[in-house]
Amino acid sequence: MTTGLARSTVAGKVDLLLGSGLVVPVGDALSSGGRPASRFAFQPRARTVLAADIGASHVRVALTDLNGEVLAEERADMPVAAGPETLLGFVVDSGKRLLDESQCPENLAGIGIGLPGPVQHATGRPVKPPIMPGWDGFDVVGFVQRSLPSPVLVDNDVNIMALGERTGFWPDADDLLFVKVATGIGSGVISSGQLQRGSDGTAGDLGHVRASRGQDIVCRCGNTGCLEAIASGDAVARFLATQGLDATNGADVIALASNGNIVAIQALRQAGRDIGEVLATCVNLLNPSVIVIGGSMAAAGEHLMAGVREVVYHRSLPLATTNLRIILSRAGERAAIMGASQLVCQHILSPEGIEAELASLASAG
DSSP: OTTOOOHHHHHHHHHHHHHHTSEEEEEEOOOSSSSOOEEEEEOGGGSEEEEEEEOSSEEEEEEEOTTOOEEEEEEEEOOGGGOHHHHHHHHHHHHHHHHHHHTOGGGEEEEEEEESSOEETTTTEEOSOTTOTTOTTOOHHHHHHTTSOSOEEEEEHHHHHHHHHHHHHOTTOSSEEEEEESSSEEEEEEETTEEEOOSSSOTTOGGGSBOGGGTTOBOTTSOBSBHHHHHSHHHHHHHHHHTTOOOSSHHHHHHHHHTTOHHHHHHHHHHHHHHHHHHHHHHHHHOOSEEEEESGGGGGTHHHHHHHHHHHHHHSOGGGGSSOEEEEOSSGGGHHHHHHHHHHHHHHTSHHHHHHHHHHHHHHO
């Protein structure tokens, strides 16, 4: 047999999977002689996942199946600076409501949470996040599990956006870079098919790479010349305000550009060039096949993308850009929810996760 396992062992494990509801029979296969082989299929509705996307100014909570399909969701505008108890309290309360409405709360497989700052993935604790006062070292997992006793996985929001985008739209792209451009700038790095977090969870922090045009502009991290300080939505808005335009955030910038304001359009193109300067180094270093631009500023569309492409293709090595695609996110604002769900699904459907599930069922039986 392909697995190297005895027929009786395979039959026993299949029986356990059938008992769990994770697989269901779908009839017999065509016989090639002897008794027809049985066929089984994965049942994504056998379990549900709570996925939470916590951004700088919003919280979104969704109930999904094991394929990541959203079954129900809730959203609220809420600043992350309001603190962990407030935002995670909303996640817990929303999660309970969604589970109760699903009428199968006992089927919850796990909870995935994305946070807009560095996260120690092993513990789920934020690590000195620059825009999250009160969150440093907070026990996110423990807080949530006190109300929802289930596995809780926490990661940086851009990492889970990369997971969501890749799983939903680029499953064959083993080397992908997802760049979020919003209030801040960051990236999720997938290399050789695996999400790369780095030793301390800060891999992909593009926003605090020095850009040549930054000069002495002070970033909120305390350094000067950071990409985020000149090319994020808020940074572009600050520049437009100095030009006499009514702009306080990225949404205002996009609105101005959409209405044909030439100063806003030029500013977005320049922000794209600044981002492209940093990405050109990433292309030479990581050689991705796909760069996806997402986040709220992706709504600027080709005004931003034109600047990115202009510099990346000019500054990167020719061989590194031969097959490179630079595109806007297809998942859009749902990328983080898709990724948070995928974070849990990959964990519980991994060989180790399935073995643990089968061992639990065997001991219970």
